[in-house]
Structures are given as structure tokens and as C-alpha cells.
Amino acid sequence: MKSLIAKKSEKDIFKFPKAPTGIQGLDEITFGGLPKNRSSLLVGDTGCGKTLMAMEFLVNGIELFDEPGVFMAFEEKKDELVLNVKSLGYDLDKHIANNKLYIEQVKISPDEMVETGKYNLEGLFVRLEQAIYKVMAKRVVLDSLDKLFYGLDEKILRSEFLRLMTWLKKMEVTAIITSENGDPFLTHKGIVEYVADCVIILDNRLTNQVGTRRLRIVKYRGSTHGNNEYPFTIDESGISVYPLISESIQQASSSKRISSGIKDLDDMLDRKGFYEGSSILISGTAGTGKTSIAASFAYSVCQSKKVCLFCAFEEAPNQVIRNMSSIGFHLEPLVKSGILTFYYSRPTLQNLELHFLAIKKIIHEIKPSVVILDPITNLMTEGPNSDIRSMLTRFVDFLKTKQITVLFTAAITVGSIERNPSDEGISSMVDTWMMVQDIEVDAERTRSLCVMKSRGMVHSNEVRRFIISGKGINLSPILTKGKMPVADSKRKIKEHENLSTSKESIGVKDSSR
């Protein structure tokens, strides 16, 4: 028993040696990087980003970890390769000149070759060895395996591949070997996966005309790893993987409150407003005033000298500014002073991850205390709901770790109020959920607002009349008989009274904190 415990603790102390990739997120899901001095296999269809990921591994090795690298290209020409990754900000020429990177281009044309008996791939080994010694490389990329082994006899291929793996280990280099996914050799014989110490599959899936790149670690000998499929993006700053794990764990929960900007709404929320760092959802049909509530919140936040980021997916910022000034929220000076920032992008322009990535970048720059997404449902057209939800969850988690209050609006269709599946998905995720809807009272459209839920506070269950006027937003009780709104002359009179009194006491400008 004792020895067992000893063994266990020994095991805890031991850390599998790893070579960090420096790729954002990848080191997190591999818990430190690729297996050091061993070979990893990067599998994926054309256009998945295999070459790029491999190259980033090398470049990061040089720039961040002082580990020179060798890139053996069987597919692309050296010049093309240099040019292709230049757009991602990698200056390979510099590293080549500094003798930190060596690119060896191998032209293979098996069609020209006649087999006259037994042979092996010793030529490859000799050249690789030369290249490794040239820059004293610690990292090696072979791109791609299929091209190298194409047309070769299977027996030779098998033995040579095994030999290559052992040889690379002996050379003490951390290697990435790329390979096409659909290769029958891989899928049927499976020896590559069997021999490699780590297998990562890349995938570029198209759903609803929007492509999403994904990554999954299928195998990692001697180490734990994240099992899920993780979305990743390629942009001008390279590859970024988005693991859920990195953003969900440590959330501090604040008990501080932040005003909604509408006094009457604050009253409904325990008289104090939202929690700081919580997530808020406003859902409602078209024209119920969701954006107005959002703008009012933004306005109040900015008034209290806090930075706010307004992400508009429907209206252009200028339009939002114009529209909101009509109800008394003058956002333009706030934008000019830099306290309010707009992010505007068409949802169809790029996939959701890229939107979130762009927003994240802005967040890193301006460090807002409030982020508004208006409306989130517009993003939902781009991709299946489960994807969106997980992405949104990740995004909300990210904001929560940063203690940023997030408010999103969701447009729902009339028929599906309260039963909209995508909406349900979000509403379970948020801390405070408000519903704005049109109700018909005495042949008149009336806006109403109710708080569906609000975690951690005593909130009003009342459905309030929700009035947008030139001076802002205020809420008044709906006069009801029983449960249904009653339309009678008495109510109308009362309503007028309510309106006139509440108009005098509009509380949008000050935050009651």
C-alpha cells in the first residue's frame, strides 16, 4: 500500500517533457505542447492549415524558445512558402539569413522513377541530417508525408516510415509530419497513427455556408489532453485555438451592482440594477425597444465614466447614434471622447469565431467594463445553434473572467415567444433575462417588459408597461383586472395619469449607484 502511494506521488511529480508550440490555445489543450523529441502527426484535408500550423510551430520555436528549425517541403516551393506565410507576419527570410531556419525543398516525381529492385529512403535521412546540423535544429517539419510516400511500394514505405520515426527520436528533434486525411494508407493501414506519439486532426467544416476550422487531439502518448473538438482561426496574427477550458474556470463573482440606466428597471431588479460582471439578455420581437434599452444602458455606463463597447450587428453605428439621440441618448460625444466604442460588422462577413476574435482584440485594447452585443440573434443565422451556443458560452465565460458586464439582445419571432429554441439556449446561460413584447390593449400596441429571471436577487415579477419617449425610457404598471390587461376607459385615464407623472421623473441620466 505504501509503495503504491509512493508510486502515485512520484507519478505526480513527473512531467512529460513537452515542446511548447507557442500557438495560442494549443499549448493549453495539450497541457504544454507537443511531445518533446518525438514526432507528432498533423492530419487534415487540403486547406485546413496544416502547413501553416507546422510553420508557426517552427517560427515560434525560433522566436520564443530559441529552437532552430528545419522545414522539409515536398509540396510547395521554397519561395512560395516564404511568400505564403509572409501574409501572416512571418519573416522567414530573416530567420534563414540568421541561420535559424532551413527550408529544404524536395522535388519528388515518382512517375519518372523505375524500380529495379530493393531500395530505401536513405537519401532523405542524409539530407535531413545535413539540414539539422546546418542550423542545429531542435524542431523539424516534414510537409507532407503523402507527397513523399506517394507511389512507393507499401512494404518499403512501412519499414521506412518506422525507421524515420526512430531516427527522428535519435536525432532528438521535435517533429511535425503533416498528412492528408483521406489517404487510404492512413485510414486503412493506420500505421502512421500507430507509430506517431501524438496525432492531431484538423478539419474545415462547412455548415450553412460558413466554414469553421476545428482541431482535435486524437492521441497523445504519455500525456493527458483535451478530448474535444476545438475551433481555431487563422488570421494575420497566426493560428488561435479556442479551448473552453481556458476561459471557464476561475470566475470571480462580484456583488457590486451596476445601474441599467433606467431607474424603473433598477427598481424591478432589487432597486439596484444588474450585478457587475454578469450577463444580461433582452429578448423580444422586432420593434419592442431592445436596442433602446441597450443604448440606455451604454449611455448610463458612459455617464459614470466607464468604458463601454457596443457591438452592432444590425445597424451601422451612425444609425444607432442618430436613432438614440431621438430618445434623448446623445452617444456621439461619448464616442468622440473615446469612452464609447462601436464595433460594427455584418454577421455574414465572417464566421462567428472571427467576430468574437475581433471583439476580443478590441476588449484587450480598450478594456471596457461593459460589452453590448446587439443583436446576438443576427449572428445565429451563421451556423447551427449548438455551435453558436458553445461559442457564445465561451465568449461569455471569457467576459466573466475579465469581470465585464455583457448585455445582449435577441430578436425572436412573434409565434415563438418563450419557446424559441435558440433563445432558450441563451436564456439558461445568462444571469438576468428580460423579455420585451408587444401586447395588445384596447386595439393598441403596447410595449411591455418583464424580468423573466435574475440570478441572485429579488426581482419583480410584474409585467410593466414600457414607454419610450423623447426623454428616454420609463416603465409604468399596466392596469389589469385579474391576469389579463384590461382595456377600458378607466384604464386609459389612469394610463394618461401614469404617463404624465412618469414623464416628469425620468431617470435615465443618472446612475443610481
Next chain:
Amino acid sequence: MSKKITDNVEVKASAADAGQKTYVLQLFVTGILPNSVRAIGNIKSICEKYLKDRYELEIIDIYQQPDLAIAEDIIAVPVLIKKSPYPQERMVGDMSNTEKVLKGLGIV
């Protein structure tokens, strides 16, 4: 026997051509590994038998001259490169399949 003189000339010319053509061959090997040793033996006997006095065979050990392996884009070894006569041909293997070697050299 009533063939045109021109025909005769042509036949003679081509025969003479074939006879004079010198084969320039390069064999890339890896030291004294079995495949390489076999390849050297096999190609030498083929050349002696079919190309006597009209061939140049250069044997290159890529362990000794790795730069040449890079220059010639060598991956599989042993490999025989027929530099001349044109077109250039490559044959991989230990040259044990004489028929294929001859075919590759353009002799049969």
C-alpha cells in the same frame, strides 16, 4: 536489294550513332550497405555486357557527398541516373531486375 541508297545511309547512320553514343551514368549509393553493394555489382556487369567501352559510370556515396544528393534531389537509394543520352532517366533499386534496367537505359 532494290532499296534506295538513302535508306541504306540512314540505317548505317543510326547504327553508327548508337555505337558511338556514350552513356553517362551516375549511381548514388549509401556506403557499403547491402543494397548499394548489390547495385554497384549489378550495374557494372550490365554495363560491361551491353555498353562495353561506351559508358562512363560514376559512383557517388551520399554519405561522403551529401551536397550532391541535395543537388540531384535524391531521396531513394540506390538510384541510377542516366544523364546521357537524352532523355534523362532515373532507376531506383539494387539493379537486380536486368530487364527493367535495360529498358530504363533504352537498350532494349
